[in-house]
Amino acid sequence: MRTPAFVLLVIVVLTCTVSYADEFYESQLNSGIRNSETASYILMQEAEAGKPESVIILLNRATAYSPDLPAAYFELAKARASFRLADVLACVDYVVSGINAYSRNFLWSFSLAGGAFLGLIFSFIAAIFIIVAIRSFSDLPLLFHEVRESRRYIALLPLLFVLSLMSPLLFLAGLMIVLGFYMSRVDKIMVYLFLFFLL
Numbered sequence: 001m002r003t004p005a006f007v008l009l010v011i012v013v014l015t016c017t018v019s020y021a022d023e024f025y026e027s028q029l030n031s032g033i034r035n036s037e038t039a040s041y042i043l044m045q046e047a048e049a050g051k052p053e054s055v056i057i058l059l060n061r062a063t064a065y066s067p068d069l070p071a072a073y074f075e076l077a078k079a080r081a082s083f084r085l086a087d088v089l090a091c092v093d094y095v096v097s098g099i100n101a102y103s104r105n106f107l108w109s110f111s112l113a114g115g116a117f118l119g120l121i122f123s124f125i126a127a128i129f130i131i132v133a134i135r136s137f138s139d140l141p142l143l144f145h146e147v148r149e150s151r152r153y154i155a156l157l158p159l160l161f162v163l164s165l166m167s168p169l170l171f172l173a174g175l176m177i178v179l180g181f182y183m184s185r186v187d188k189i190m191v192y193l194f195l196f197f198l199l
Contacts, residue, residue, distance in 0.1 A: 073098030
């Protein structure tokens, strides 16, 4: 008995919400809120599951409800993508509008900046790994030879071991500093600037 009543209540509430969606959006605009991202995401989901002829209409409504939501413009660009000249130009226009929307949407611009920053950091780590892997074949035999010749270099090996226990990134950085001893002066400066920037 409780379950049918609960389902009926949910249906009534959803029906009222859908029927008053435009009025709710107008009230938001009147109160100074120009984006209704929840409604836009619902419209984008409807466009994914809907008929091809209604996709553009639904996505245009999504951009109207949230003009600062980049995802709506990118979905429109994906929906208009084809080899016809008019569709190509419209697709480019929607992509540019989506990129412009990043500057008006704090959360999306923050996530974009965070993704770019993480990509930069990971590219630096990958570059360090590649440099160490390439230089190790020629420079590590020299290091082991110098350790055998002079005992003052033997402190480098326990230091590298401790760094490897603390973090693989610290181990890579320490190994790169050690390999920097065998580089030319310009290469040394570049290596140390590289590590300082990463730090």
